[in-house]
Amino acid sequence: MAAEPAEPPEREAALQQALAAEHAAVHGYGFVGAHSVEGDRTRSRWHRDAHRRQRDELRDALLALDATPVPSESAYPPPESTDATALSDFAMGMEERCSQAYLELSGVADPWLRELAARNLAEATIRALAWGAELPTYPGFADDSP
Template identity: 55%
Template sequence: MSASPTPEEDAAIAALQAALRAEYAAIHGYGFIGARSRETRARAHVDLDAHRGLRDRLRAELVERDAEPVAAESAYALPEQDDTGALTAFAVRLEETTAQAYLELSAVPDQRLRDLAARSLQSATVRSLVWGAQLAAFPGFPGGAPGA
């Protein structure tokens, strides 16, 4: 990275950091889901591993840009209930949050990051569908549509 980053590079770093924050929350959330539900434990562990891989990829992208990756929070919001329905809805929200972060990342000029964002948005959408979400017309947009 140059001594003075361009506005495009600043935007890429900010979007990477936001996606990394979403991945940290997903990792924490799936650890909670896996610990609380026998019915969804195996699926939660598969998704936990997917999010760990994405976290590592985002951290590497930031380090490559000489940016310090944000640290994980010490705690994240968790559902008040731990029945299967509440945990399933929580998993859908985790995937919607990561999808939104990747939608933001897809707006950066760097083609490699846009590719990463598109693939990650697609994966988050598929994971949310597996957890029982309805397919939104525009995955990643809050409310499933621009301006919703």
């Protein structure tokens, strides 16, 4: 017997989840950049700017739905250490959380939001690779399997 297809996620909730991940990434890349050396500092600035653009796009999409965008938290937990490896792991973790949020958003019925989610999922995967992540078989899946 075939499994019933999952109900598509509610678009506002999926947008809010992606927005929350973007807020955390913007904050996190500020931290990474402040504790990195030259090359990683530049990369973290580029990645922070990309997340700001994605955050703003999600915020605008929520406003277009007459929804109140979830605000940024006042603080986010930093990594345990500020050595280069810990900062790279932290950056990869932020990109993985964004990937998971965009994978969820890709399940909504709205074609424009699905395209946005697919584009941002691909970009998060590429950014994670820049920090040393392995290319996952199934980007955005927590255990790398559907």
